[in-house]
Amino acid sequence: MPFRRDPRVVGGWVWPVYTEGVLPAPEPDRVFDWKKLKWIAQDLNSSYPATIVVNPDTPCEAFLPTAPPHSWAWIRYAKENDGPSDEAELRTLRVGAPLVGPVAHGGLACGAHLIVHQGRFWNALAYHGHGYRADRRMLRSGWGITSHQEWQAQQRALLATEGARPDWEFALGLRRAIARESGGHVETGDWCDAAGRVLYRRAEGGAVPAPFAEAETRIKEIQQLIGRITRYEDRMRADGILREDQYIRSADAWDLGRASCMARWGLSTRYCDLPEAEAAVVEAGRRAAHCYESWEDFSRGFILGRCLHFDDEKFGSWYQEMVTVHKILASDPGSPWLNIPFR
Numbered sequence: 001m002p003f004r005r006d007p008r009v010v011g012g013w014v015w016p017v018y019t020e021g022v023l024p025a026p027e028p029d030r031v032f033d034w035k036k037l038k039w040i041a042q043d044l045n046s047s048y049p050a051t052i053v054v055n056p057d058t059p060c061e062a063f064l065p066t067a068p069p070h071s072w073a074w075i076r077y078a079k080e081n082d083g084p085s086d087e088a089e090l091r092t093l094r095v096g097a098p099l100v101g102p103v104a105h106g107g108l109a110c111g112a113h114l115i116v117h118q119g120r121f122w123n124a125l126a127y128h129g130h131g132y133r134a135d136r137r138m139l140r141s142g143w144g145i146t147s148h149q150e151w152q153a154q155q156r157a158l159l160a161t162e163g164a165r166p167d168w169e170f171a172l173g174l175r176r177a178i179a180r181e182s183g184g185h186v187e188t189g190d191w192c193d194a195a196g197r198v199l200y201r202r203a204e205g206g207a208v209p210a211p212f213a214e215a216e217t218r219i220k221e222i223q224q225l226i227g228r229i230t231r232y233e234d235r236m237r238a239d240g241i242l243r244e245d246q247y248i249r250s251a252d253a254w255d256l257g258r259a260s261c262m263a264r265w266g267l268s269t270r271y272c273d274l275p276e277a278e279a280a281v282v283e284a285g286r287r288a289a290h291c292y293e294s295w296e297d298f299s300r301g302f303i304l305g306r307c308l309h310f311d312d313e314k315f316g317s318w319y320q321e322m323v324t325v326h327k328i329l330a331s332d333p334g335s336p337w338l339n340i341p342f343r
Helices: 037-042 071-080 101-109 112-117 132-143 148-159 166-182 188-205 212-238 253-268 274-291 295-311 317-331
Strands: 013-017 051-054 062-065
Touching: 037 071, 101 112, 101 274, 112 253, 112 295, 112 317, 132 253, 148 253, 148 274, 166 188, 166 212, 188 212, 212 295, 253 274, 253 295, 274 295, 295 317
Parallel strands: 013 051
Antiparallel strands: 051 062
């Protein structure tokens, strides 16, 4: 355990702990776990030092007793405020984290959807997340990542948007092309018909022409995807995320936003170091600026991608959570959307 001697306390031993905004930058040989106040009140091992030092060696350093008869005070504090609730909230680190520049724009603001959804600091690149062990479990179970090499491969895949989601981008790119030719509005029926024509031509013009049945199946899949995209856009219009005359340009934001978060997760799990994480977030921002025109434009692409990936037109939590986050980011005075130019 990371106990240390301190001559200022009776017994000489203290246990250093940190509040979230004062955590040291991640280091290779020191990791942190995360506990709520009720853990100190109820589960603190009796063999631990009877004093904790909160934010040691900082201007806000404080020595606090934990052993009886002080346990009751921790129980009361835990009931009043037991730490972050993981509810969606915009939180900004004002000291020791970037507020402007390519790092703030790229990795941090572009990854704000998931970070704000979890109630963490949106601009903390020196990230500890839910703690070393919890974040390692998350990457192992959710992404199959257990090493630096696997983290690198996943980070590259998320940043390499070209061809990453071929069906999504084919459908959305086709609509953009039709809109340029027609001057704007694209009817869903015209979009589906155009997809059919393009895919038939591709099937007939290949080096080995595709069987008719195979081409029919492919066309049906893309037309069903177009229907799903249209229905999600209709719902976003109803929820005030899209205007009547707007469409979603691309769903690449889904991968770019997660690439921003993956950089931070790699740092919290020590699968990468700070320079690697910083390079990844800057690249995410550069690619986002190439694909999109505004924060809101980027956000719509992120929401659509998340829903196409997970939601299956249920309009459940996968959708509703991001609607909540979008509205927070679009309205909170401290939001990076309102303080950092998109380009």
